[in-house]
Amino acid sequence: MSAILTAEHVTKSYPVPGGEMVAIRNLSLDIAEGEFLCLLGASGCGKSTMLNMFAGFTAPTTGRVLLQGRPITGIEPRCGMVFQSYALFPWKTVQENIEFPLRMRDVPRSERRAIASSLIEMVHLDGFADRYPGELSGGMQQRVTLARCLAADPLVMLMDEPFAALDAMTRQVMQDELLRIQERSGKTIVFITHNIDEAIILGHRIVVMSARPGRIRTIVENPLPRPRHVGVQTSHAFADLKAELWAQIEEEVMQHVAASRLAEHA
Amino acid sequence: MAAPDQVAAVAPRNTPFIVLAPPSWLALISLASVLTILALWAAATTFGWVSPLFLPSPVDVARAAAKLASNGDLWRAILASSARVFAGFFLAAAIAIPLGVAMAVFGPVRAMFSPLISLLRPLPSITWIPLTILWLGIGEQQKVMIVFLGSWIYILLATYEATRRVDPLLVRAARNLGAGDFTVMREVILPGALPGILAGLKVSLAIAWSCVLSAEMIAARSGLGALIWEAKEWGDMTVVLVGMTSISLTVLLADAVAGRVELVLQPWERARRRH
Numbered sequence: 239m240s241a242i243l244t245a246e247h248v249t250k251s252y253p254v255p256g257g258e259m260v261a262i263r264n265l266s267l268d269i270a271e272g273e274f275l276c277l278l279g280a281s282g283c284g285k286s287t288m289l290n291m292f293a294g295f296t297a298p299t300t301g302r303v304l305l306q307g308r309p310i311t312g313i314e315p316r317c318g319m320v321f322q323s324y325a326l327f328p329w330k331t332v333q334e335n336i337e338f339p340l341r342m343r344d345v346p347r348s349e350r351r352a353i354a355s356s357l358i359e360m361v362h363l364d365g366f367a368d369r370y371p372g373e374l375s376g377g378m379q380q381r382v383t384l385a386r387c388l389a390a391d392p393l394v395m396l397m398d399e400p401f402a403a404l405d406a407m408t409r410q411v412m413q414d415e416l417l418r419i420q421e422r423s424g425k426t427i428v429f430i431t432h433n434i435d436e437a438i439i440l441g442h443r444i445v446v447m448s449a450r451p452g453r454i455r456t457i458v459e460n461p462l463p464r465p466r467h468v469g470v471q472t473s474h475a476f477a478d479l480k481a482e483l484w485a486q487i488e489e490e491v492m493q494h495v496a497a498s499r500l501a502e503h504a
Numbered sequence: 505m506a507a508p509d510q511v512a513a514v515a516p517r518n519t520p521f522i523v524l525a526p527p528s529w530l531a532l533i534s535l536a537s538v539l540t541i542l543a544l545w546a547a548a549t550t551f552g553w554v555s556p557l558f559l560p561s562p563v564d565v566a567r568a569a570a571k572l573a574s575n576g577d578l579w580r581a582i583l584a585s586s587a588r589v590f591a592g593f594f595l596a597a598a599i600a601i602p603l604g605v606a607m608a609v610f611g612p613v614r615a616m617f618s619p620l621i622s623l624l625r626p627l628p629s630i631t632w633i634p635l636t637i638l639w640l641g642i643g644e645q646q647k648v649m650i651v652f653l654g655s656w657i658y659i660l661l662a663t664y665e666a667t668r669r670v671d672p673l674l675v676r677a678a679r680n681l682g683a684g685d686f687t688v689m690r691e692v693i694l695p696g697a698l699p700g701i702l703a704g705l706k707v708s709l710a711i712a713w714s715c716v717l718s719a720e721m722i723a724a725r726s727g728l729g730a731l732i733w734e735a736k737e738w739g740d741m742t743v744v745l746v747g748m749t750s751i752s753l754t755v756l757l758a759d760a761v762a763g764r765v766e767l768v769l770q771p772w773e774r775a776r777r778r779h
Contacts, residue, residue: 293680315682325677329695329772338691342682370772390681 241268242426243292243317243394248301250287260451261287264301267445267454269394274420274427276441278434278483280491284452285430289396292428293319305393315342318392322399324379326371332358332382333367339390357385361415377408384416388423397429401436410468413439421465434483438476439468446486449494456486560742565749568742577731578746582754584726585716588644589758592651593712600656601701604663609693621657629654629715633722642723647716654715655708662704663697670696699773702766709762713755728754 250262262284269275277285290296291303294314303310305317318339326335336354345353358367361381371379380400387395401409413436420427431437437444441460448455460479462470470476542562548554549561556564572578607614632653640646670693678692720729728747735743767774 295676295680313676313679315680317680319677319680321673321677323673325671325673327674327678327692327695329698329770330691338678338683339681342687372772386681 240271242271242306243269243428244302244304244307245288245291246302246304248288248291248298248303250284250291250296251299262298263451263453265452265454266301269426269428271426272424274429274440274442276437276444277428277430277447278432278437278441278444278487279447279452280432280449280487280494282494283447283449283490285447286398287452289319289398289428289430292394292396293317315339315390316393318387318390318395320380320383320387320395320397320400322402324371324376324383326379326382326386328371331368331370332363332374335371335382336385336389339386342390353389354385357389360388360419361385375408377404377412380404380412381415384419388419388425392425394426394428397427399430399432402431402433409436414468416440417466417468434480434487435471438462438479438483439466439470444483446483446490448490450497455490458483557741560745564742565745568740569746569749572731572743572746578750581726581728581731581747582750585713585720585728586754586758588647588716588719588727589651589709589712591644592648592716593655593709595648596652596656596659596708596712597705600659601663604660604701605667605693605697607660608664608667608697609689621660625657625661630718630722633719637723647719647724647727650719651712651715655712658708658711659701659704662707663701666697666700666704667693669700698770702762702769706759706762706766709758710755713751713758717751 245265245267248262248265249260251258251260253259265284265288277288279285287296291298292310292314294303294310294312294317297311305314310317327338330338333354336357337350340350340353355367358364361384363378363381363385366374366378371382374382380403383400401412404412416427417440419425429437429440431440438460442464444458444460446455446458447453458479462473462475462479545559546562549556549559569578603613603617607617629650632650636646636649636653640649674692674696675688678688683691716727717729717732720727721733724730728751732744732747735741735747
């Protein structure tokens, strides 16, 4: 198992009035090629911060982030980001949005068309190529974002709670499609979520994070069989794993609640 | 127990006060409003509530307008003013839009120009009239200059604000997809700022018209401002009102054209409004 993406003793802190806020403390993690890794944690555990460092949007305060053994120093197009709020260009059609990363790589026009068409088909948006994002539902927009990220053909796909804004049913459909796409493309995916079910459905491994400062609490190998399907939620193995993960997280959440109560009374 | 849908059908319906009325209704209300104003005006003059010296009747104004239109004076005046507005306005846009974008994107450019803009901004264009007459005389150049001076800062500020407000997430996404500075500028920042820039241009266009009229009233032999000012010298309020109405209609027309241009330049906005 060779690591494609590595965090080495990463600490990230921000200056705040009267001191500093440590978002992540001494986090080390190896992500294997072709792996689907879920970062699971409550809000404020620094999981988005970690993802932003993998994308090169921010640099660690200390420690290193490596892609294929080389440090990430600036915005890294080989780590493609799928944003929760889609971040589609409203002035470009679905087709133009998906072709954007291809144009950045000077792919010839006819080839761009072909790749975009096949991706549009892959995410089930046939017939919507000439629509603008503003005309699409949230689920459809998220499919376009997914297709755009796939068009960029990054080594790693970073996904920041991409389905959090979707309704429960659309989310399941999207999870299924993502599983299918990952099986087919073999892409390495780092997926952030605060939803235990989602982490179990999707992840090969699940990294449970602690909050304030963000650390790794535990890493759980997901024993559920692959290729996987959202129907796995009804299995006993799923329930057992969920109970195990919840036991880990409950403590975190309770500590968090207690801490905020304390802060209220202070 | 009744089923929920039956309850809803029986319960008295609460009509909300804030509703988006169907457009056909709104058009009718607007039409009625215009007709009411005209009727009040006609009644006030016909029944002698106000002296024709202070307010001529709409019929007299229409007659004067027809006369000025048939001998060509009205069209010449509209054309003269429009030409000045558009020359000054395009000059202002050509300078202010690139400068506004540059100020929003490059700190040093912002630092260089913002003191100058803070100083010039409070000055109404009319205060430039003495200096511009001294520099340029009372010909076309001076009128164009007044329009330019009166409108460029508003275009600049609108452009600056619109550019600053482009979603940084989109810039980040573009860079993550492999875009360089030039692409980010051309394909993210400029289209992102376009709606704000166009809205600013529309507002500034109306301001540009008020600039040209004040300039024409003070020193000009042609244009709508001059038409109004000369009529005032003769005490001919019908022609003054013809001039005023022509200004309103011309600016409305220009605004409508600008609105069309806006939609053509932003097909994605058109798609959004359809929904």
